[in-house]
Amino acid sequence: MFRYLVRRLAEAIVTLFGVAVLVFIVMRVLPGDEVTARLGIETGALTDTQRHSLERYYGIDQPLFRQFFSWLGSVLTGNFGISVTSGQPVRRLIAEALPVTIELAILATTLGALVGVGIGVFAASRVDRPGDVVGQGFGLLGLGIPNFIVGSTIIAVLATNFSYFPSAARYVGFFESPVENVQQQFWPAVTLALGLAAAVMRTTRSAFLEANSQDFVRTAKGKGLTPRRIRWRHVLHNSSIPIVTIVGIQFGYLMGGTVIIEEIFALPGMGRLVLTGIAQREYAVVQSSVLVIAALFVVINLAVDLIYVRIDPRVKLT
Amino acid sequence: MTVVVDTTVEAAPLAVGRGRIRRLLSSPTGVVGLAIVIVLAVISILAALGLTPHPPLEQNPPERFAAPSTSHLVGTDQFGRDVLSRVMEGVLASLRISVVAVAIAATIGSAAGIAAGFFGGWTDRAVGLVTNIMFAFPAILLALAVVTALGRGWMNTVIAIAVVYTPIFVRVARGPVLTVRELDFVKAGRVLGFGRPRLLIRHVLPNVTAPIVVQVALALSWAILTESALSFLGLGTQPPAPSLGLMVSEGRTLVSQGWWLMAAPASAIVVSVIGLNLIGDGLRDALDPTRSQRR
Numbered sequence: 001m002f003r004y005l006v007r008r009l010a011e012a013i014v015t016l017f018g019v020a021v022l023v024f025i026v027m028r029v030l031p032g033d034e035v036t037a038r039l040g041i042e043t044g045a046l047t048d049t050q051r052h053s054l055e056r057y058y059g060i061d062q063p064l065f066r067q068f069f070s071w072l073g074s075v076l077t078g079n080f081g082i083s084v085t086s087g088q089p090v091r092r093l094i095a096e097a098l099p100v101t102i103e104l105a106i107l108a109t110t111l112g113a114l115v116g117v118g119i120g121v122f123a124a125s126r127v128d129r130p131g132d133v134v135g136q137g138f139g140l141l142g143l144g145i146p147n148f149i150v151g152s153t154i155i156a157v158l159a160t161n162f163s164y165f166p167s168a169a170r171y172v173g174f175f176e177s178p179v180e181n182v183q184q185q186f187w188p189a190v191t192l193a194l195g196l197a198a199a200v201m202r203t204t205r206s207a208f209l210e211a212n213s214q215d216f217v218r219t220a221k222g223k224g225l226t227p228r229r230i231r232w233r234h235v236l237h238n239s240s241i242p243i244v245t246i247v248g249i250q251f252g253y254l255m256g257g258t259v260i261i262e263e264i265f266a267l268p269g270m271g272r273l274v275l276t277g278i279a280q281r282e283y284a285v286v287q288s289s290v291l292v293i294a295a296l297f298v299v300i301n302l303a304v305d306l307i308y309v310r311i312d313p314r315v316k317l318t
Numbered sequence: 319m320t321v322v323v324d325t326t327v328e329a330a331p332l333a334v335g336r337g338r339i340r341r342l343l344s345s346p347t348g349v350v351g352l353a354i355v356i357v358l359a360v361i362s363i364l365a366a367l368g369l370t371p372h373p374p375l376e377q378n379p380p381e382r383f384a385a386p387s388t389s390h391l392v393g394t395d396q397f398g399r400d401v402l403s404r405v406m407e408g409v410l411a412s413l414r415i416s417v418v419a420v421a422i423a424a425t426i427g428s429a430a431g432i433a434a435g436f437f438g439g440w441t442d443r444a445v446g447l448v449t450n451i452m453f454a455f456p457a458i459l460l461a462l463a464v465v466t467a468l469g470r471g472w473m474n475t476v477i478a479i480a481v482v483y484t485p486i487f488v489r490v491a492r493g494p495v496l497t498v499r500e501l502d503f504v505k506a507g508r509v510l511g512f513g514r515p516r517l518l519i520r521h522v523l524p525n526v527t528a529p530i531v532v533q534v535a536l537a538l539s540w541a542i543l544t545e546s547a548l549s550f551l552g553l554g555t556q557p558p559a560p561s562l563g564l565m566v567s568e569g570r571t572l573v574s575q576g577w578w579l580m581a582a583p584a585s586a587i588v589v590s591v592i593g594l595n596l597i598g599d600g601l602r603d604a605l606d607p608t609r610s611q612r613r
Contacts, residue, residue, distance in 0.1 A: 018450070029467045143591070144595060149566060152566060153580075274456075278466055279466075294455060
């Protein structure tokens with residue numbers, strides 16, 4: 001177990017180093033740099049000397065590998081750099097944006113997992129009967145409708161029928177006013193939960209059918225347990241590994257996958273931070289944020305693997 | 319009760335055979351999926367030949383926001399352009415980008431995955447590392463960055479989407495190779511002194527195609543989603559050329575003037591994605607021997 005953890009952590013570090021290299025390269029490939037980010041079209045009016053001194057000021061006149069290691073070095077000491085356009089430390093920007101995205105991801109995943117497992121078990125215990133067809137139809141629709149269509153539709157319906165604009169107000173943090181905060185997070189979470197529920201439903205259904213055909217189910221029936229108890233205690237427990245996997249994958253995916261929903265509902269989360277960062281060539285903002293998102297993704301994946309051992313003692317991590 | 323005995327002996331469990339195609343056509347999901355995709359293909363061909371009811375770019379100011387009627391089956395938009403024609407053109411754009419992107423991703427990804435699984439060792443480790451990195455890199459942000467870096471244009475959207483879906487094909491192709499390379503017929507080939515290229519292309523490759531084929535159908539549906547998401551954000555096909563994602567994005571602000579402006583492109587996306595998903599499901603059921611036994 002200990003050796004397993006050490007190996008996984010080493011792998012994680014290598015992966016994150018690769019992500020750091022990749023995001024660094026991608027940002028340098030983008031046309032424009034921090035000088036154009038700061039000055040916009042006025043960059044054209046700069047004399048060569050002015051331009052050079054600005055480049056020296058931002059450190060982008062250094063050789064690329066030195067820029068890379070000086071950025072990575074400061075990230076390791078907790079200094080994520082400074083945002084050129086807002087003048088704020090990137091660490092503060094991330095500290096403000098990260099809770100928004102994590103809260104959204106937790107709400108969406110919880111909602112999606114509950115609904116998905118519920119419908120999945122419902123459909124699987126009625127194989128090929130009308131209930132199953134309805135459940136599977138839900139699964140297909142949920143996967144087929146892109147979340148930006150769901151989000152846009154929700155906004156349009158709320159606005160025209162209830163004169164309610166979920167994205168109009170300034171974002172309120174959870175600790176500022178929990179009620180208002182959850183109101184603002186609710187509709188985006190529902191939007192993301194729909195696709196998630198569909199994926200969870202499909203996995204639950206097939207895992208449930210797989211487990212349902214095993215001998216222990218017959219034994220449980222023979223013992224005279226009620227069908228409901230067999231379904232929810234015995235079969236569901238034995239089909240939980242694929243379900244936990246899909247929920248974990250989806251949760252990890254949401255760390256960087258909420259961009260469009262944040263954009264539609266005007267939530268100031270990580271996705272929007274990176275999106276505007278890319279648009280404004282904010283090297284420090286994009287590089288550090290993407291690294292944080294990737295780190296969360298890697299940690300969540302590791303956590304999912306560790307949960308397997310809790311669910312199924314037969315699983316040996318090697 | 320009659321017992322149907324399948325007397326054909328499959329060369330290997332993972333090959334795509336003619337019987338499997340027939341099995342795809344015998345499952346209702348596969349047939350519905352196939353029907354939807356054929357309709358989409360016909361629409362695209364019509365659009366490519368310029369056979370839309372109206373020219374998709376033709377503006378007609380007096381007829382702005384016209385409701386669906388016989389002359390404009392799905393109404394007109396804020397410039398009086400025919401929505402049906404624009405949706406048809408959008409389906410073509412969307413399919414073209416998705417098909418090319420998935421073709422690239424499937425070729426490069428499967429080749430890398432098969433090589434990693436077959437050769438093992440350092441090849442496997444290097445490919446695995448690159449795959450892990452690409453998985454950890456947030457997908458939509460990766461696509462965004464690629465499009466921003468390369469500039470707008472349909473080929474750049476293709477590259478962005480291909481980059482995102484390549485690692486999935488690596489994983490899908492690598493797994494079965496690990497199993498197949500230990501099977502007796504491959505071992506026999508090795509004993510007979512076949513070279514590695516021959517073993518790889520003649521013996522391993524044909525036996526790992528099934529999961530890749532299934533993945534192609536599913537990846538096409540995700541590619542359509544990603545393409546529409548990119549153009550929704552304004553990073554895909556550029557106006558005035560029609561694209562489904564952009565039409566949804568514009569339509570949502572105009573819903574009060576015409577619900578069809580959002581509903582028409584949105585349903586085109588949903589139907590395409592569901593159609594390809596159904597084919598993917600149908601293929602998986604038809605090609606996976608453990609699943610077909612259950613039916």
